[in-house]
Amino acid sequence: MCPPISDSDQEQLISKLDIFKIHGKDKRGFKILRIVGKKFPGRVLSVQVLKKYLEEKVYPRLARKPFSVLYLHTGVQRSENFLGISALRSVYDSIPVNVKDNLRAVYFLHPGLQARLFLATFGRFFFDGGLYGKLKYVNRVDYLWEHVRRNEVEIPEFVIDHDEDLEYRPMMDYGLESDHPRVYGAPAVDSSALSTYSTRCIS
Secondary structure: OOOOOOHHHHHHHHHHHOOEEEEEEEOOOOEEEEEEHHHOOOOOOOHHHHHHHHHHHHHHHOOOOOEEEEEEOOOOOHHHHOOOHHHHHHHHHOOOHHHHHHEEEEEEEOOHHHHHHHHHHHHHHHOOHHHHOOEEEEOOHHHHOOOEOOOOOOOOHHHHHHHHHHHHOHHHHHOOOOOOOOOOOOOOOOHHHHHHHHOOOOO
């Protein structure tokens, strides 16, 4: 079991993993906050540290002008990358009002069946109607370019690989075929970034 790591180490880990990155624009000219779900270290990150990081490093850059979110759900594993529903709600509730008002769209790449069912069932209650109405599912990277300016947003290689798998194994979109060979063959979180903390775990 891994003992808790310090708040400062957690903040450094978030930065090193490059989970949150503001770069590029969508087709409407709004800057983009890219979030890579697979890199999120849910097992070692506390909600308070995450909220503090967002408040200090991310929200100030989104407070003055409209923006969109690009969330890459590719390869996300609940056991590795998910803080929990109550934690997610706590983070959402802590977002400043002006930042929420500036949000124009959430492009949700590779949503998968479970994510769709969760949002269809609880999304309208879990989030306010304004955010839920801005959610746009994007099944393929090629479709993303209908909304986002090509070559302005960096798409990780594992996302491209998964997209290619979907072309040949389309039932993966509906959770009817495992994506284990490609997506889960690699660690959910960059192992090199976590190596600093691995020695604190007792097998």
